[in-house]
Amino acid sequence: MRSPLQIVAIGLAAALGLTAPHAQQARVPTVDQLLELKRAGSPAMSADGRFVAYTIRETDWEDDAYETQIWVADAKTGETRQLTRGDKSSSSPAWSPDGRWLAFASDRGGKQQIYRLDPTGGEAEALTSGDDGVAGFAWSPDGASIAFAMIDPKADALKDRDKKYGEFDIVDQDHRMTHLHVLDVATKKTRRLTEGPFTVGQFSWSPDGTAIAFDHRINSDPASGGTADISIVSVAGGAVRPLVKQDAPDGNPKWSPDGSRIAFQTSMANPWHYFTNGLIATIPAAGGAIDVLTKDFDEDPQLVAWSPSGMFFSASQKTWSHLFRLDPATKKYSRVNPTVETMLSGFSFSKDFGTVAYVVSDAKTYPEIAVAPVATMSEKTLTNLGAQLDGWAPGASEIVSWKSTDGTVIEGALHKPVGFQPGRRYPLLVVIHGGPTAVSRPARIVASSTYPIPIWQAKGAFVLEPNYRGSAGYSEKFRSLNVRNLGVGDAWDVISGIDSLVAQGLADNDKVGAMGWSQGGYISAFLTTHDSARFKAISVGAGISDWMTYYVNTDIHPFTRQYLKATPWDDPDIYAKTSPITYIKGAKAPTLIQHGELDRRVPIPNAYELYQGLQDVGVPVKLIVYKGFGHGLTKPKANRAAMEHNLEWFDKYLFLESGTRNE
Numbered sequence: 001m002r003s004p005l006q007i008v009a010i011g012l013a014a015a016l017g018l019t020a021p022h023a024q025q026a027r028v029p030t031v032d033q034l035l036e037l038k039r040a041g042s043p044a045m046s047a048d049g050r051f052v053a054y055t056i057r058e059t060d061w062e063d064d065a066y067e068t069q070i071w072v073a074d075a076k077t078g079e080t081r082q083l084t085r086g087d088k089s090s091s092s093p094a095w096s097p098d099g100r101w102l103a104f105a106s107d108r109g110g111k112q113q114i115y116r117l118d119p120t121g122g123e124a125e126a127l128t129s130g131d132d133g134v135a136g137f138a139w140s141p142d143g144a145s146i147a148f149a150m151i152d153p154k155a156d157a158l159k160d161r162d163k164k165y166g167e168f169d170i171v172d173q174d175h176r177m178t179h180l181h182v183l184d185v186a187t188k189k190t191r192r193l194t195e196g197p198f199t200v201g202q203f204s205w206s207p208d209g210t211a212i213a214f215d216h217r218i219n220s221d222p223a224s225g226g227t228a229d230i231s232i233v234s235v236a237g238g239a240v241r242p243l244v245k246q247d248a249p250d251g252n253p254k255w256s257p258d259g260s261r262i263a264f265q266t267s268m269a270n271p272w273h274y275f276t277n278g279l280i281a282t283i284p285a286a287g288g289a290i291d292v293l294t295k296d297f298d299e300d301p302q303l304v305a306w307s308p309s310g311m312f313f314s315a316s317q318k319t320w321s322h323l324f325r326l327d328p329a330t331k332k333y334s335r336v337n338p339t340v341e342t343m344l345s346g347f348s349f350s351k352d353f354g355t356v357a358y359v360v361s362d363a364k365t366y367p368e369i370a371v372a373p374v375a376t377m378s379e380k381t382l383t384n385l386g387a388q389l390d391g392w393a394p395g396a397s398e399i400v401s402w403k404s405t406d407g408t409v410i411e412g413a414l415h416k417p418v419g420f421q422p423g424r425r426y427p428l429l430v431v432i433h434g435g436p437t438a439v440s441r442p443a444r445i446v447a448s449s450t451y452p453i454p455i456w457q458a459k460g461a462f463v464l465e466p467n468y469r470g471s472a473g474y475s476e477k478f479r480s481l482n483v484r485n486l487g488v489g490d491a492w493d494v495i496s497g498i499d500s501l502v503a504q505g506l507a508d509n510d511k512v513g514a515m516g517w518s519q520g521g522y523i524s525a526f527l528t529t530h531d532s533a534r535f536k537a538i539s540v541g542a543g544i545s546d547w548m549t550y551y552v553n554t555d556i557h558p559f560t561r562q563y564l565k566a567t568p569w570d571d572p573d574i575y576a577k578t579s580p581i582t583y584i585k586g587a588k589a590p591t592l593i594q595h596g597e598l599d600r601r602v603p604i605p606n607a608y609e610l611y612q613g614l615q616d617v618g619v620p621v622k623l624i625v626y627k628g629f630g631h632g633l634t635k636p637k638a639n640r641a642a643m644e645h646n647l648e649w650f651d652k653y654l655f656l657e658s659g660t661r662n663e
Contacts, residue, residue: 049350053093215251307353316473363442395457402500405492428507432516440465517541537653545610553603590620596629
């Protein structure tokens with residue numbers, strides 16, 4: 001008996017005419033092949049600009065893990081070679097200032113520790129051995145020391161309590177903090193730099209190596225992110241001096257080249273920091289007035305580095321992402337890369353800031369590691385991971401736009417069916433991103449770990465990823481359009497996008513499905529109960545069904561209070577208006593619900609509530625709980641299961657029932 005996947009593969013081959021001898025010309029990727037795609041990341045440039053270390057993630061089915069190893073490329077010759085190997089991952093490569101050593105993090109000994117190796121040859125040696133592992137690290141300017149963050153060991157009192165009573169957790173009290181330590185590389189001796197009732201996040205060394213600026217919050221609870229402030233610690237004595245203390249988050253400190261000022265990301269005490277623009281500001285390192293630099297930049301800038309010629313920051317601009325240079329004196333900024341329709345990320349500079357390494361992709365190319373002179377950005381690609389797609393059935397992507405119900409212009413990434421022919425109508429699947437302040441982008445291959453988009457393209461379907469109101473890259477005003485309008489306005493944007501493709505003669509209005517994870521799952525749940533009749537099937541991944549249920553269970557309570565501007569006790573009506581469960585009696589579309597058993601971000605009661613409601617009103621529904629997972633499915637076998645579950649669901653209710661079955 002053939003498995004469901006074998007039947008799907010046979011049907012795809014027949015539909016595309018991929019039987020011999022044409023099969024070699026255009027192959028349809030399987031679920032496993034999609035999950036096995038290697039991905040590059042974390043570029044780190046040596047001080048002299050000659051070498052770039054980076055990671056490649058691979059899939060290990062036997063150990064059911066995604067594992068990363070470190071590679072190095074010669075920026076001059078383009079030669080690449082693998083530096084680390086083994087059963088465990090190695091990540092976060094960082095060159096010593098003199099380029100002699102490469103430090104990295106690895107869990108090869110159980111807990112994540114700092115290692116270093118000679119990139120010209122030899123074995124890696126462990127530099128730390130803490131019981132609870134290292135959270136992040138950075139070389140000192142002279143290369144003699146490494147600062148690192150590490151979670152505090154469990155207190156003796158808690159150990160005694162566990163021994164007497166067994167383990168339990170007192171909510172909002174039993175926090176374990178993360179603090180700064182410094183390692184002497186030569187002796188491997190470490191000493192603690194900070195302590196107290198706070199937990200350390202990002203940090204950076206002063207240019208002279210005498211101090212470290214760091215951000216910190218009151219505890220490790222994700223809901224406490226808005227309490228982040230910035231302080232400076234003396235490396236010699238450990239004295240901590242507060243520098244920035246404002247309501248709402250301040251973080252990611254970077255020193256000026258002369259050490260006189262510190263740049264940081266801030267909301268400047270704006271209480272609505274979840275959806276409004278963040279800012280880049282500076283403050284004298286000795287303390288004083290804050291100078292905001294990016295009031296005129298209408299998006300969220302991410303501070304990358306401060307060079308003698310100005311600051312660098314990254315930001316999204318609609319579906320694209322770029323590198324910008326900012327003059328702190330004039331507050332003027334400009335885009336560094338000349339190409340608009342490109343996506344750049346993960347920037348790392350040479351010591352003189354003349355060369356930069358990064359990850360680059362666009363609508364037609366797979367993400368690769370590249371290097372370029374900053375002055376011209378005439379890039380050289382160092383990897384060739386796009387070769388993995390050779391022979392795959394091509395499916396083009398483009399940006400489309402339409403007007404929503406209230407006239408707002410919405411964009412989205414439209415992935416076309418393989419063999420698209422103008423004049424024909426095709427089934428349409430809508431895949432809705434999470435966030436909501438995320439963004440869907442055009443891509444050569446959509447490497448989702450939940451939704452097998454390339455397979456659906458090969459089956460002869462359009463896939464639309466709408467950047468609904470609230471998405472990043474489209475201005476603060478756009479990100480604010482779903483405040484007290486969650487679900488409602490988002491649904492307008494999805495439905496109007498479907499209507500636009502139907503009106504253009506592209507999509508078949510009788511063959512439409514929708515799905516998404518997290519916030520995308522919430523919008524899918526809203527569509528399930530609120531505008532369900534037009535959908536053949538819907539899949540809800542880790543979605544919110546009831547905002548009150550979400551609010552009292554989630555690990556980020558401020559999210560709901562900010563977007564709805566109320567608690568359920570203050571304004572129960574807005575919670576009801578924006579909750580999918582309110583409209584459960586209008587549900588009609590067969591709905592698949594996927595959820596992680598241990599999800600703290602969107603806790604699983606949301607899944608059971610929607611499941612029971614749909615059962616009660618007689619709508620076909622299936623709930624799949626992925627054991628041992630939180631908000632995301634982080635292992636390849638679970639990703640394989642989620643993809644196959646979605647394939648089966650939409651095969652049953654959209655492709656097979658709509659008469660497009662592939663025999």
